[in-house]
C-alpha cells in the first residue's frame with residue numbers, strides 16, 4: 001500500500017483555521033489504487049442508502065449539470081485511462097459522483113450560500129439530510145468556534161472565489177472506526193490499542209463554476225490506523241497527543257475525544 005498522502009499533524013497543537021491553499025488546476029481530483037474499491041462502495045451505498053447519501057434541490061440542477069461536464073472533461077484530460085460510463089436518467093450529481101472518489105457538494109448564493117445538491121457517500125459523522133437547503137452558517141452550527149472565528153471569513157472567501165483560481169484545505173479527526181460511510185454522530189469506543197484508532201483526513205477543494213457561478217466543494221477522504229502511521233512517522237504519536245491535549249473542552253466534546261488522549265497515552269510505549 002502506498003504512503004498516507006496527507007498528515008496535517010504538527011507540533012503546534014490543535015487550531016481551528018481556514019488553512020486554504022491555492023489549488024493546481026491539474027490536480028483537482030485525486031485517483032489512486034483504491035479507485036475501484038471506493039467506486040464499488042459508492043455504487044452499493046447509492047443502491048442501498050440513497051436517501052442518506054444524495055440530496056438535491058431544483059436550484060442546484062443547472063450547476064450539477066455544469067459540474068458533471070467539468071468532471072468528465074477533467075478526467076479525460078488528467079486521468080484518460082479511467083472508464084467514463086454515464087446514465088443520463090440519473091441526477092447529474094449522482095452521475096458525477098460515480099466517476100470520482102470524491103464526495104461532491106454544490107452551493108449557490110441567494111441571501112446566503114446554501115447547499116443545494118450533494119452526493120456524500122463518505123460522511124464523517126454528519127447527516128446530509130439535515131444539511132440540504134441550509135446555509136454555510138447552519139451547516140457548521142455544531143462546530144465549536146466556527147461562528148466566531150470562521151463564519152465571516154468563509155462567507156467572504158466564497159463571495160470572492162473566482163473560477164480561474166481554486167483552493168484546497170485539509171480537515172482531520174481521530175475516530176475508532178475505519179469505515180468510510182459514517183453518517184451518525186456516535187460516541188467513540190474505548191481502547192488502549194493503537195490498531196483501534198484511525199486518523200481520518202479530508203482533502204477538500206473549493207471551485208467556482210464559470211457558467212452558473214455556483215461553488216463546488218469536493219471532499220476526498222483518507223483513513224489509516226494510528227499504529228500504521230506511527231510505524232512510518234516518528235513524531236505522529238507526540239503530535240497527535242498534543243492536538244488532543246490542546247483542543248478546547250467544547251471541541252473535545254464535539255469530536256468525541258473526551259478521555260481519548262489518556263487511552264492513547266496508555267497505548268504508547
Ligand code: HEM
Nearest residue numbers: 016017018105115126139140142143150154171172173217
Ligand atoms: C472555506 C470553507 C470551509 C471551512 C473553513 C470549513 C471549516 C470546517 C470546520 C473547521 C469543521 C469542523 C470539522 C472538524 O474539525 O471535525 C467543519 C465541519 C463541517 N463542514 Fe465545513 N468548512 C468549509 C466549507 C464547507 C462546505 C462548503 C460545506 C458544505 C457541505 C461544509 C460542510 C461541513 C460539515 C457537514 C461539517 C460537519 C458539521 C457537523 O458536525 O454537523 N464545510 N467545517
